[in-house]
Amino acid sequence: TIAGSGTQTAELDWDTTGFSGALQVYAAADFANQLSEPLENDNQAAVAVTVLARPDLSGAIALSDPAPLAGRPLTVTLNLRNNGQLNAGASSARLYLGDPAAGGEQIGADQAVAGLSGGASAAASFTWTPPAPGWYRLYALSDSAGAVGESDERNNSAWLDVPVALASPAQIDSGLPASDLA
Numbered sequence: 001t002i003a004g005s006g007t008q009t010a011e012l013d014w015d016t017t018g019f020s021g022a023l024q025v026y027a028a029a030d031f032a033n034q035l036s037e038p039l040e041n042d043n044q045a046a047v048a049v050t051v052l053a054r055p056d057l058s059g060a061i062a063l064s065d066p067a068p069l070a071g072r073p074l075t076v077t078l079n080l081r082n083n084g085q086l087n088a089g090a091s092s093a094r095l096y097l098g099d100p101a102a103g104g105e106q107i108g109a110d111q112a113v114a115g116l117s118g119g120a121s122a123a124a125s126f127t128w129t130p131p132a133p134g135w136y137r138l139y140a141l142s143d144s145a146g147a148v149g150e151s152d153e154r155n156n157s158a159w160l161d162v163p164v165a166l167a168s169p170a171q172i173d174s175g176l177p178a179s180d181l182a
Contacts, residue, residue, distance in 0.1 A: 021050065022048060023049055024049075025048075028044045030043050031043070052086050053083075053084045053085040053118075054151040055150050055151070056150050056152050057083075057091065057143050057150060058156065059140055059142045060079050061158050062076075064076075069164065070164050070166055071167050075126070076126045076127075077125045079123050080122050080124065081120070082120050083119075084150070087116070090147065091115075091148050092112055092145050095107045099139055099159070107126060107138075110145070133165055133166050134164055135162070143156050144156075
């Protein structure tokens with residue numbers, strides 16, 4: 001209820017998820033025309049607003065050696081980026097051997113990641129020593145503890161298939177006597 005010549009403030013919550021960029025927002029009073037007024041065409045107002053995209057962390061895995069060897073330490077780096085426009089608070093990153101959703105094993109401790117402004121990048125590094133030759137799938141999770149409210153939580157994991165070779169030449173025994181090999 002508004003007294004004659006009075007004013008009233010109305011606050012409305014607006015979930016801006018899915019909205020970004022320059023927008024025109026409209027508000028209407030007595031939109032159902034329930035009140036009899038001398039002027040019915042002045043019940044609407046508009047304002048231009050800019051909605052900034054919420055933080056969105058994603059990452060890609062890089063190796064210190066593109067041809068890792070079994071038994072030799074390897075630095076695995078998760079290169080993180082905030083694809084949003086708003087600042088992302090501090091978070092953590094985690095590295096797994098195998099898909100964490102399917103029982104993958106965590107490698108090392110969580111790595112702290114400082115807050116990232118919109119468009120900024122950072123790196124989290126882990127040390128992993130491949131135990132034997134073969135193929136390994138590494139998974140890295142950005143914002144592993146879910147500390148940052150992001151516009152897209154589905155792109156927080158990255159994976160990389162890593163072929164690991166023997167650290168020394170293999171010796172193969174043909175089974176023939178040494179005298180037959182000359």
